[in-house]
Amino acid sequence: MEQLLSILIGILVASAVYLMLARNLLRFLFGLILLSNAANLTIFVAGRLTPGAPPLVPDGMDAPIGDVANALPQALVLTAIVIGFGLFAFALILAFRAYQSLGTLNTDDMRVAEPKEIKS
Amino acid sequence: MSWYLTLPLIIPFMAAIIAYLLRSSPLGAWVSIIGSGLGLIASVVLMAVVLDAGVVAGQMGNWPAPFGITLVADLLSAVMVLITAITGFAVAIYALGDINERQAKLGYHALFQILLAGVTGAFLTGDLFNLYVWFEVMLIASFGLLILNGGKEQIDGGVKYVALNLISTILFLTGIGLLYGMTGTLNFADLALKVDEVENQGLLTVVAMMFMVAFGVKAAVFPLFFWLPAAYHTPSFSVSAVFAGLLTKVGVYALIRMFTMVFDHDIGFTHTVLLWVACFTMVIGVLGAAAQSDFRKILSFHIISQIGYMILGLALMTPLALVGAVFYLVHHIIVKANLFLIAGIAKRLTGGTEVYQIGGLYKSAPFLAVLFLIPAFSLAGFPPLSGFWAKYIIVKATLDLEMWFVAFIALAVGLMTIYSMTKIWAEAFWKPHPDGIEPELKTLPNKAAQIIPVAGLAILTIIIGLNPEPFVIFAERTTEQLLDPTAYITAVLGDPS
Numbered sequence: 001m002e003q004l005l006s007i008l009i010g011i012l013v014a015s016a017v018y019l020m021l022a023r024n025l026l027r028f029l030f031g032l033i034l035l036s037n038a039a040n041l042t043i044f045v046a047g048r049l050t051p052g053a054p055p056l057v058p059d060g061m062d063a064p065i066g067d068v069a070n071a072l073p074q075a076l077v078l079t080a081i082v083i084g085f086g087l088f089a090f091a092l093i094l095a096f097r098a099y100q101s102l103g104t105l106n107t108d109d110m111r112v113a114e115p116k117e118i119k120s
Numbered sequence: 121m122s123w124y125l126t127l128p129l130i131i132p133f134m135a136a137i138i139a140y141l142l143r144s145s146p147l148g149a150w151v152s153i154i155g156s157g158l159g160l161i162a163s164v165v166l167m168a169v170v171l172d173a174g175v176v177a178g179q180m181g182n183w184p185a186p187f188g189i190t191l192v193a194d195l196l197s198a199v200m201v202l203i204t205a206i207t208g209f210a211v212a213i214y215a216l217g218d219i220n221e222r223q224a225k226l227g228y229h230a231l232f233q234i235l236l237a238g239v240t241g242a243f244l245t246g247d248l249f250n251l252y253v254w255f256e257v258m259l260i261a262s263f264g265l266l267i268l269n270g271g272k273e274q275i276d277g278g279v280k281y282v283a284l285n286l287i288s289t290i291l292f293l294t295g296i297g298l299l300y301g302m303t304g305t306l307n308f309a310d311l312a313l314k315v316d317e318v319e320n321q322g323l324l325t326v327v328a329m330m331f332m333v334a335f336g337v338k339a340a341v342f343p344l345f346f347w348l349p350a351a352y353h354t355p356s357f358s359v360s361a362v363f364a365g366l367l368t369k370v371g372v373y374a375l376i377r378m379f380t381m382v383f384d385h386d387i388g389f390t391h392t393v394l395l396w397v398a399c400f401t402m403v404i405g406v407l408g409a410a411a412q413s414d415f416r417k418i419l420s421f422h423i424i425s426q427i428g429y430m431i432l433g434l435a436l437m438t439p440l441a442l443v444g445a446v447f448y449l450v451h452h453i454i455v456k457a458n459l460f461l462i463a464g465i466a467k468r469l470t471g472g473t474e475v476y477q478i479g480g481l482y483k484s485a486p487f488l489a490v491l492f493l494i495p496a497f498s499l500a501g502f503p504p505l506s507g508f509w510a511k512y513i514i515v516k517a518t519l520d521l522e523m524w525f526v527a528f529i530a531l532a533v534g535l536m537t538i539y540s541m542t543k544i545w546a547e548a549f550w551k552p553h554p555d556g557i558e559p560e561l562k563t564l565p566n567k568a569a570q571i572i573p574v575a576g577l578a579i580l581t582i583i584i585g586l587n588p589e590p591f592v593i594f595a596e597r598t599t600e601q602l603l604d605p606t607a608y609i610t611a612v613l614g615d616p617s
């Protein structure tokens with residue numbers, strides 16, 4: 001299972017890097033969301049996988065019996081997903097506004113803040 | 121739970137909520153000022169407690185470390201929180217004269233307070249994942265502030281700022297995952313103990329490099345700084361002042377924290393990389409500044425070159441060098457925020473920030489000229505201002521290690537800084553205004569709100585410069601804590617015995 005997920009993470013990162021190298025801002029953003037999902041999966045795998053063993057404490061005990069799934073990385077991933085989603089939503093809106101006011105999504109043409117020629 | 125650890129965080133969040141509710145009324149700005157003032161008092165109290173106790177830690181929700189959420193303040197955290205509060209207070213006052221009704225209505229004051237809370241949280245947190253969360257709080261508030269005006273320039277700068285910062289965030293998150301996989305903990309104090317037990321120390325260095333890149337983007341070091349000069353000259357002046365003062369320094373703080381306490385297993389490799397990064401950052405930053413002609417763009421590139429000095433202090437990793445890095449951090453935040461605030465006043469007086477198109481400030485507004493000279497000379501390292509001592513300690517540390525070339529670079533970059541400051545001085549202040557305007561300070565709307573914070577920060581620069589001894593002694597104590605984290609670990613995890 002770990003190997004399979006590791007390969008998946010690798011594929012996600014490779015596709016993300018490919019997309020993020022594009023000049024089109026929208027492609028860059030799609031790459032970004034793939035990359036953030038790869039990061040989330042990394043945390044998930046780093047917490048070790050124990051299939052079919054929920055971390056439940058039986059009645060009258062203080063700790064679960066035997067090997068159970070690690071709950072902490074899942075909590076971390078959940079937080080990371082929520083934050084990542086919020087940031088991505090913002091980035092999408094920003095890209096849309098950039099297209100509206102700059103008229104392009106090609107990052108090479110976005111030179112308003114840093115014009116090539118210095119005004120003198 | 122210790123109230124003095126939580127108050128510096130709760131106050132800005134409360135202020136943010138109230139300021140948001142009052143965003144359509146002029147009271148919103150005052151809520152922000154009062155909130156920052158209370159935050160300043162809270163951080164002074166925190167500083168007093170920390171000076172007395174060394175390190176204080178609190179477990180939120182009373183979950184014992186390393187399982188719960190830990191807030192820790194050692195001397196470095198406390199001084200960063202204090203300096204954040206000072207800058208925040210100054211900029212909150214300045215905002216009275218800088219932020220217009222439309223920006224206030226869009227929630228400027230609320231976002232500003234959330235930014236302060238995020239920065240403070242990043243300094244106070246005791247575990248890595250919470251550092252990530254505070255980074256995000258800070259980041260999302262800074263996104264909002266950056267594009268608040270919604271003009272073409274802001275959107276354009278915003279795209280680059282957002283894109284590069286998001287990449288750094290994801291790298292940071294991946295690093296957290298891998299480090300957790302290796303050590304099973306994310307608490308700084310626990311990490312400091314557990315990293316020694318990791319079998320595969322080579323992999324640990326790989327993860328250390330991921331953190332270095334992630335924090336390096338935040339700190340704007342070479343070659344990861346491109347978002348900074350793309351964005352910092354576009355928003356309102358109070359926004360860029362607080363960005364310039366605080367945001368990159370959070371990255372530097374995170375680097376110092378991680379690379380003294382946690383990743384000290386392979387100093388020969390990691391800190392050599394940092395040394396090269398520091399030298400290139402200094403040189404590239406100062407050369408970039410020399411090529412610019414916009415008031416704020418020049419200052420933005422100087423942030424980068426000055427970050428190089430701080431990283432240099434960290435890279436050398438001797439006690440004296442770290443003293444220099446800490447001293448530099450404190451000095452730089454005050455000076456840099458102040459210079460951006462002055463750029464705002466200059467813009468309102470002369471109508472521009474392009475230095476070739478403005479002028480005449482020395483003749484018509486001599487007081488502003490004096491106020492500019494203090495932080496500008498301090499930045500360049502003139503005695504007896506604060507920057508001189510900061511540079512002196514760092515250069516002394518390189519000379520002690522007989523790194524002549526590095527010392528030469530540090531001194532040469534200081535010289536080049538003077539060149540840029542002289543350019544601003546000669547163009548914006550000395551030469552007559554090309555359009556014949558003679559702008560006077562009297563004509564400035566809300567004059568007091570803009571002058572008082574600038575003057576206050578300038579006085580602080582002079583105080584540190586004329587009386588550096590207590591600050592150096594303080595930095596020495598801070599460094600002792602950084603190099604020997606026993607007190608920190610004991611405060612967080614309890615006595616091991």
